[in-house]
Amino acid sequence: MSTSGTRVLPLGRIGESVLRADGRPKVRGEFAYASDLGADRMLWGATLRSPHPSARIRGIDITRALTLSGVHAVLTHADVPGRTTYGMEISDQPVLAIDRVRYEGEPVAIVAADHPETARRAIERIVVDYLPEDPLTDPERAIMPGAPRLHPGGNLLRRVTIRHGDPGATAEVVVRGEYAVGMQDQAFLGPEAALAVPAEDGGIDLHVATQWLHVDQGQVAACLGLPPSLTRLHLSGVGGAFGGREDLSMQVHVAMLALHTGRPVKMVYSREESFFGHVHRHPARMEYEHGADRDGRLVYVRARVVLDGGAYASSSTAVVANAATFACGPYDVPNAEVEAIVTYTNNPPCGAMRGFGAVQVAFGHESQMDRLAAELALDPIEIRLRNALATGMRLPTGQLVDGPAPVRELLEGLRDMPLPPDVVPVDPREFPGGVSNSTHGEGTRRGVGVAVGFKNIAFAEGFDDYSTARVRISRDDGGPLVEIHTAAAEVGQGLETVLAQIARTELSLERVRVLPADTQVGSAGSTSASRQTWMTGGAVQLACARLRERLHEAIDGPIEETAVYRHRPTQALDPDTGQGDSLVALAFAAHRAVCDVDVELGIVRAVEIATTQDVGRVMNPLALEGQIHGGIAQGLGLALMEEIQMEEGRVRNASFTDYLMPTVLDMPQVRMRISETPHPHAPYGLNGVGEMPTIASTPAIVAAVRDASGRPLTRVPLRPSDIAGV
Amino acid sequence: MKLILTVNGEIHEVESIWEGESLMHVLRERLALPGAKNACEQGECGSCSVMLDEVLVCSCLVLARQAQERSVVTVEGLAPPDDVGVVQQAFIETGAVQCGFCTPGFIMATEDLLRRSPAPDDAEIREALAGNLCRCTGYEKILDAVRLASARLGAMG
Structure with missing residues (x-):
């Protein structure tokens, strides 16, 4: 089973299906994810978490944990060396709970021991004197009079109001709807992990799976009371992210334990x-x-959106702005009034996940467009074509759409794609319910649904968003060698591959190595908001362009350039009217779902998803297709099964047994048509691609199930009882 | 307790393991073979799959002591160092690897499938891989990888 000599070389320029350099270690099981790391004299850390969604803490007794053989440290809030709270936008989250806990699972104490089992047992011996309180779990009740205040500033995290056009506009045809979206989990397969190694200079080397090294570094340094220069972060292998690694998890904890014990933890x-x-x-x-x-x-859209922010702020204030900005959908809306709020509750903290606020409202605006189509007896694609956003129009925020907005083209492309044949399956596994043999076709109906969605690329509302790349050309026995050093997190999406493609393209040199990401180079910003190919790709392109001018110097020795790429500036939204040029760029995708539905049992089988997406410029076809497939799978998950189920502030399904997500049996064939309308503001005319597949896929699938079942289906994920109407 | 087992053709003696340790833990933490991945540790995701006496198992669900004097093959043992097997190569070439955390498990499940059924149709592939979760790829490229590996192995006879 050996294939020596037939290896495809992982070389190539932009536009080619270049294979990822980390593919080989990953298929051999040798790629070092955070959880695979180890060091001599290493200890294992563990975390004691609150069993209560809301409680006062009257005391913590660690004595019995400390006396357990093999335990090297038991730390609480009193041991936090620096700032006792952290947070990306608001520093409201205690490193370790101080006098109260605000959600189930909040970290209260940490332990380092010689074996993971010893650490777990030590955790069990810590005695916390809790005074449980009734949890506040309803995000709307949170801002009503009499609700307990979860934070000193009150429970309203942010309200975004957008007023556009005539607030008193009236129309001949009016449709109303109420919709709900459940709590989805990123469910990246590689669990959170980190290795902290204390250094002789009093600092710490922290190897961690994260999305944004520098924002971690700032928070970790502050909480440790160390200067950032002594808080060195190194990106370990990352087993998926999808937004769930943008906030800190154990970074401060594991570093505290390492500094306290003087040993790697x-x-x-x-x-x-x-x-x-x-x-x-x-x-x-x-x-x-x-x-x-x-x-x-x-004529008009009026929308009110309530997001449950959970116990701490995370990126809620940015998510709610996105929800408001995209609430009306990719349409020409002359008059709009949108109010979006996010509040604190005692539910789990919510923050970034692929689609970042656009996902929730896409389910709302696309469901509404279907209602309108039904009211007027219009085809769902036709109603969308009649209202399609286009370049030169304005968003409800007043911002001029000055980049590509090919909504019409995407919808027409979708309409032109043939439908899968509607034949009764021969193989019983192709019926809804599959091998469970719940139907042989009786009660089964086919439905078709479409949806279109959009989202912004990179950070918004005036954030100083930039990326840094250091590129060096040296020469060894193999000839010229290009090395790219950035702090950008490869999380599986293929960023390192595309950065190497850019360097080869710019420098016409084949040997390119992407160095491990760390904080020894300037920030690359976050691997989120579909921004890294644009931003860090832009920085690499810039550095290479400067090096190209100096190539003649490379004869005498290594040459190096560090470049910082910034996208065009954006503005804050006006706090009263929600007006402002808050966005860098937009990207769009449309989806059509074909589903077979057992309308008696409420079981859905997705038959095919067709998608059209404009990507500006295809940088790596193979990687692009993978992003689209994977994004659609997460959209299907939200439509049909994925939900963290809450009961009085408690998570009922914290396992892969009970939190269901699509398997290979659930994912249908994906048919895609990619278009390339160059984005005038981006390197190479590219556009972000990672999030768009996850936005409209959910409402398209729900529309297909509505079409089949005739049920209104106003909540995702769909439950069998909703579909069957029982 | 002391554990003696064969892993990837090599006999290992592991001293003083705790009785509750899983085979996955011993492979990862005591034998420095991290290819069995720790994604769910309850047998739902297939990421820790290995062959135990030629039976595909989730190593997180096998107690290390159950592997006493038995033979284990992990993803690290599928090809000599600096080489990859046909299935592994197919995963690289088709874009079936993104974050890669699920990849070793899928490769072990594919090896198992193709050994039993060298030319599976799509329904058979889907059923064989239904015990493995992937969060990045949407499975399409993984199906491509299995088809490619099957075709290449068939051509090799």
Whole structure:
């Protein structure tokens, strides 16, 4: 079974299906993920978490844990050397709970021991005197009079109001709807893990799976009371992210234990713990009213969106701005009134997940467009075509759409794609329910649904968003060698491959090595918001362009350039009207779902997903297709099965047994048509691609199930009882 | 307790393991073979799959002591150092690897499938891989990888 000599070389320029350099170690099991790391004299860390969603802490007794043989440290909030709280935008989250806990699973104490089992047993011997309180679990009740205040500033994290056009606009045709989105989990397969190694200079080397090394570094340094220069972060192998690694998890904890014991300490979350260890996608409640004329042209949209932020702020204030900005969908809306709020509750903290606020409202606005189509007896694609956003129009925030907005083209492309044949399956596994043999076709109906969605690329609202790349050309026995050093997190999406492609393209040199990402080079910003190919790709392109001018010097010795790439500046939204040029760029994708539905049992089998997406410029076809497939799978998950189920502030399904996500049996064939409308503001005319597949795929699938079942289906994930109407 | 087992053709003696340790833990933490991945540790995701006496198992669900004097093959043992097997190569070439955390498990499940059924149709592939979770790829490229590996192995006879 050996293939020596037939290896495809992982070389190539942009536009080619270049194979990833880390493919080989990954298929051999040798790629070092965070949980695979080890060091001499290493100890194991573990975390004691609150069993209560809301409680006062009257005391913590660690005596019995400390006396357990093999235990080297038991630390609480009193041992935090620096700032006692952290947070990406608001520093409201205690490193370790101080006098109260605000969600189930909140870290209270940490332990280092010689074996993971010893650490777990030590955790069990810590006695915390809790005074449980009734949890505040309803995000709307959180801002009503009489609700307990979870934070000193009150429970309203942010309200975004957008007023556009005539607030009193009226229309001949009006449709209203209320919709809800459940709490989705990123469920990356590689659990949170880190290895902290104390250094002789009093600092720390922290090897961690994260999305944004420098924002981690700033928070970790502050909490450790160390200067950033002594808080060195190194990106370990990352087993998927999808937004769930943008916030800190154990970074400060594991570093505290290492500094305290003077020994390397590794922490690895179990899957159950991982459900408590990172933020989730915000659950949403949405009320919509759409007004249109008899031809189906939108006159106004009124929307109210309530997001449950959970116990701590995370990136909620940015997510809610996105929800408001995209609430009306990729349409020409002359009059809009949108209010979106996010509040604190005693539910798990919610934050970034692929699609970041656009996912929730896409379910709302696309469901509404289908209602409007039904009211006017129009085809769902036709109603969307009549209202399609295009370049030169304005968003409800007043921002001019000055980049590509090929909504019409994407919808027409979708309409032109043939439908899969509607034949009764011969193989019983192809019926809804599959091998469970729940139907042989009786009660089974086919439905088709479409949806279109959009989202911004990179950070918004005036954030100083940039990326740094250091590129060096040297020469060894093999000839010229290009080395790229950035702090950008490869999380599986293929960033390192595309950076190497860019360097080869710019320098016409074949040998390119991407060095491990760390904080020894300037920030690359976050691997999120579909931004890294644009931003860090832009920085690499810039550095290479400067090096190209100096190539003649490379004869005498190594040459190096460090470049910082910034996208065009953006503005804050006006706090009263929500007006402002807050976005860098937009990207779009449309989806059509074909589903077979057992309308009696409420079981869905997705038959095919077709998608059209404009990507500006295809940088790596193979990697692009993988992003689209994977994004659609997460959209299907939200439509049909994925939800963290809460009961009185407690998570009921923190395991892969109970948190269901698509397997290979659930994913249908994906048919895609990629278009390339160059984005005028981006390197190479590229556009972000990672999030768009996850946005409209969910409403398209729900529309297909509505089409088959005739049920209104206003909540995702769909439950069999909703589909069967029982 | 002391554990004696064969891993990837090599006999290992592991001293003083705790009785509750899983085979996965011993492979990863005591034998420096991290290819069996720790994604769920309850047998739901297949990421820790290995062959135990030629039976595909989730190593997280096998107590290390159950592997006493038995033979284990992990993803590290599928090809000599600095080489990859046909299935592994197919995963690289088709884009079936993204973050890669699920990859060793899928490769072990594919090896198992193709040994039993060298030319599986899509329904058979899907059923064989239904015990493995992937969060990045949407499975399409993984199906491509299995088809490619099957075709290449068939051509090699």
